[in-house]
Amino acid sequence: xxxxxxxxxxxxxxxxxxxxxxxxxxxxxxxxxxxxxxxxxxxxxxxxxxxxxxxxxxxxxxxxxxxxxxxxxxxxxxxxxxxxxxxxxxxxxxxxxxxxxxxxxxxxxxxxxxxxxxxxxxxxxxxxxxxxxxxxxxxxxxxxxxxxxxxxxxxxxxxxxxxxxxxxxxxxxxxxxxxxxxxxxxxxxxxxxxxxxxxxxxxxxxxxxxxxxxxxxxxxxxxxxxxxxxxxxxxxxxxxxxxxxxxxxxxxxxxxxxxxxxxxxxxxxxxxxxxxxxxxxxxxxxxxxxxxxxxxxxxxxxxxxxxxxxxxxxxxxxxxxxxxxxxxxxxxxxxxxxxxxxxxxxxxxxxxxxxxxxxxxxxxxxxxxxxxxxxxxxxxxxx
Numbered sequence: 509x510x511x512x513x514x515x516x517x518x519x520x521x522x523x524x525x526x527x528x529x530x531x532x533x534x535x536x537x538x539x540x541x542x543x544x545x546x547x548x549x550x551x552x553x554x555x556x557x558x559x560x561x562x563x564x565x566x567x568x569x570x571x572x573x574x575x576x577x578x579x580x581x582x583x584x585x586x587x588x589x590x591x592x593x594x595x596x597x598x599x600x601x602x603x604x605x606x607x608x609x610x611x612x613x614x615x616x617x618x619x620x621x622x623x624x625x626x627x628x629x630x631x632x633x634x635x636x637x638x639x640x641x642x643x644x645x646x647x648x649x650x651x652x653x654x655x656x657x658x659x660x661x662x663x664x665x666x667x668x669x670x671x672x673x674x675x676x677x678x679x680x681x682x683x684x685x686x687x688x689x690x691x692x693x694x695x696x697x698x699x700x701x702x703x704x705x706x707x708x709x710x711x712x713x714x715x716x717x718x719x720x721x722x723x724x725x726x727x728x729x730x731x732x733x734x735x736x737x738x739x740x741x742x743x744x745x746x747x748x749x750x751x752x753x754x755x756x757x758x759x760x761x762x763x764x765x766x767x768x769x770x771x772x773x774x775x776x777x778x779x780x781x782x783x784x785x786x787x788x789x790x791x792x793x794x795x796x797x798x799x800x801x802x803x804x805x806x807x808x809x810x811x812x813x814x815x816x817x818x819x820x821x822x823x824x825x826x827x828x829x830x831x832x833x834x835x836x837x838x839x840x841x842x843x844x845x846x847x848x849x850x851x852x853x854x855x856x857x858x859x860x861x862x863x864x865x866x867x868x869x870x871x872x873x874x875x876x877x878x879x880x881x882x883x884x885x886x887x888x889x890x891x
Contacts, residue, residue: 543557546663548857550568551658552563553566556610561660566658567653569652572639576647576649589638600659603616603617605617605654605655606621607652609653612653623650623858625643628640646842669858683841683844684865686837686839687842690755691821693822694756694816699812701760703802703809708719710792711796711801728769736760740830753833755827755843758829763819766815772806773808775801824842825842827843
C-alpha cells in the first residue's frame with residue numbers, strides 16, 4: 509500500500525520527528541540565552557535557565573547590622589538587643605544556617621545559637637534575627653552562613669549595563685551602531701554590483717561569457733583567508749587603510765561570487781518570451797533590467813541579502829583585519845563580545861545579554877524574509 513500514488517510513506521513520522529528535534533536543538537540555546545540575559549549572577553550560578561521560574565537553593569553568606577551603628581542597640585529587660593533582617597530584599601527563605609562556614613547546617617530556622625561571651629542570635633526563616641548580649645556589643649556585624657531558597661528574580665539591569673553603562677568605547681550600544689554601519693552598506697553594495705553582472709552573464713552575448721561564469725563558480729571555493737593579507741596591503745598602498753571603506757570593499761569582494769552565481773541562476777530561469785518581446789518593442793538592456801528583471805528577481809535578491817547580512821553581521825575575522833579597533837570607535841559587536849569574555853569572564857549574565865543583543869537583529873531579519881530564502885535557493889534547480 510505504501511507504493512500507491514497519494515498514500516503517505518511510512519517514513520513520514522520519522523521525517524517529522526527529525527525536523528522537530530532539529531528545531532529544538534536550535535531553539536533551546538536561544539531561549540536559554542534570552543532567559544539568562546534577564547537573570548542575576550546568583551541565579552545563574554545556582555541553577556540552570558530551565559529552573560528560572562522556580563525557587564532555587566543556594567548557600568549564602570549574610571551579615572547582621574554593625575553594633576557600632578548609632579541607634580542599633582537597645583536595652584530590653586537588662587539585655588542589649590539588635591534586631592533586623594539578613595536579606596536586602598524580602599522573599600528568600602532560610603532552611604538551615606550556622607555561624608561557621610564549616611558547619612552551615614548546625615541550626616534550622618527559628619533556632620538560637622550561642623555565640624559565647626553571653627551573646628546569642630536567633631534566626632527566623634524569613635531572615636529576621638535577634639542578636640542579644642549581656643554586655644554592650646561592638647565591632648562588625650555577626651556573619652550568618654545559610655542555605656536559602658530564593659524566589660525567581662528577573663531584572664533589566666543587565667541590558668542597562670550592556671547598552672548604556674561604561675565609557676563610549678565600553679558598551680554594546682556603540683558596537684551595535686558600528687555593526688549597522690558595516691553591515692548595511694556591505695549588504696547593499698554587492699547586491700547592486702552582482703545584479704548587473706548576473707544580468708549580463710544570463711542574457712547578454714559577448715566573448716568570454718562562459719569563461720567568466722566558470723571563474724565565478726571557481727571563486728566560490730576559494731577560502732577568503734588567502735586574500736586577507738594581500739587585500740589589506742592593497743588597501744594600505746592605495747591609501748584606503750583600515751576603516752569602514754576598506755571593510756565594505758572587502759565584504760563586497762568576498763560576497764560577489766555567491767551573489768552573482770545565485771542571481772544568474774535565477775535570471776536564466778525567467779521566461780525568455782518576456783525579454784524578447786521587450787527588445788522587439790525597442791527596450792534597451794538597462795530598461796529590461798530595471799523594469800522587468802529586477803522586479804521578477806526579488807526572491808533571489810532577498811535570499812542573498814539574508815545570507816550577506818547574516819554573514820557580515822556575525823563576522824569577526826574581516827573586521828579584525830580591516831577595522832582599527834584599538835580606539836574602540838569602530839569596534840563591532842562580535843569583537844566587543846570577545847572583549848567582554850576577556851575582562852568579564854565570570855559575569856555570565858553580562859555575556860548572555862550581550863550575545864542576545866547581537867543575535868536579535870539577525871533573527872528579526874531572517875524571520876521577516878525567510879519566505880524568500882527557499883525560493884531564492886531553488887532558483888534554476890528546476891526547468
